[in-house]
Amino acid sequence: MEEKAITAEQMRHYDSFTINTIGVPSLVLMERAALAVRDEILNAYPLNLGHVVVVAGSGNNGGDGLDVARLLHIAGVKVTILNVGNPDHASEEHRVQDHICQYYQIPQTTDLAILDQATLVVDALFGIGIDRVVKGDYAAAIDAINASDAVVIAVDMPSGINTDTGEVMGTAVKADVTVTFAFNKVGLTTDAGKEYAGRVAIADDMGTYAVDD
Numbered sequence: 001m002e003e004k005a006i007t008a009e010q011m012r013h014y015d016s017f018t019i020n021t022i023g024v025p026s027l028v029l030m031e032r033a034a035l036a037v038r039d040e041i042l043n044a045y046p047l048n049l050g051h052v053v054v055v056a057g058s059g060n061n062g063g064d065g066l067d068v069a070r071l072l073h074i075a076g077v078k079v080t081i082l083n084v085g086n087p088d089h090a091s092e093e094h095r096v097q098d099h100i101c102q103y104y105q106i107p108q109t110t111d112l113a114i115l116d117q118a119t120l121v122v123d124a125l126f127g128i129g130i131d132r133v134v135k136g137d138y139a140a141a142i143d144a145i146n147a148s149d150a151v152v153i154a155v156d157m158p159s160g161i162n163t164d165t166g167e168v169m170g171t172a173v174k175a176d177v178t179v180t181f182a183f184n185k186v187g188l189t190t191d192a193g194k195e196y197a198g199r200v201a202i203a204d205d206m207g208t209y210a211v212d213d
């Protein structure tokens with residue numbers, strides 16, 4: 001049977017149905033997403049994690065990244081958060097995750113030079129919310145991730161890849177592994193998407209349900 005792959009709009013519909021109709025809180029979905037990324041990292045790189053740098057945008061993909069940062073920190077891993085974008089635009093869930101990370105005193109920076117110290121990068125800049133060409137600080141962060149020697153784990157989508165077409169939106173993260181949530185995404189099944197995603201791991205125990213109404 002061919003694996004189901006969906007668009008950004010379908011994923012938003014499923015998330016919205018799960019949150020608003022079934023009643024699973026958004027932060028519960030985020031926690032399950034982050035747990036899946038944490039498990040992928042701890043299972044694939046159990047002995048030599050070194051210094052993990054989580055590159056976080058200000059939306060919910062960044063919120064996932066902050067959640068992963070906290071879970072790795074609790075597991076005893078050295079973690080630094082690299083914030084990119086305007087904190088005034090942070091999503092509600094991102095603000096909650098940021099508050100928790102501050103409680104745990106996880107180091108945070110906006111200086112791309114931290115990537116020189118990274119042995120593993122968690123790419124949490126953009127997920128299915130990407131809707132335009134990447135420029136400025138975001139493009140600089142993506143290029144810096146690609147210039148580093150670190151292993152790169154992308155959260156949901158490699159940042160810069162169009163969820164529906166796999167097109168590179170100006171520039172995009174080249175990942176070793178992409179952990180995508182609930183279902184595969186159409187963009188990850190195209191030649192360009194596959195090249196940037198690396199190995200695609202589908203975290204399907206998300207509590208997100210495909211209800212076609």
Ligand SMILES: NC(=O)C1=CN([C@@H]2O[C@H](COP(=O)(O)OP(=O)(O)OC[C@H]3O[C@@H](n4cnc5c(N)ncnc54)[C@H](O)[C@@H]3O)[C@@H](O)[C@H]2O)[C@@H](O)CC1
Pocket residue numbers: 015019026027029030031033057058059060061062064091125126127128129130131132133134135138155156157181
């Ligand atoms: N409750 C939910 O909706 C869940 C969302 N999840 C995560 O949230 C992601 C989607 O989050 P968001 O909808 O906040 O979107 P993203 O976090 O993907 O993007 C954030 C925002 O960036 C802006 N943007 C788009 N393209 C840009 C560009 N080229 N340059 C600058 N800004 C740009 C958009 O306004 C977008 O909303 C998913 O991919 C997944 O990782 C998961 O936590 C599971 C639950």
Ligand SMILES: [K+]
Pocket residue numbers: 061123124125126127154155156157158159
């Ligand atoms: K990402």
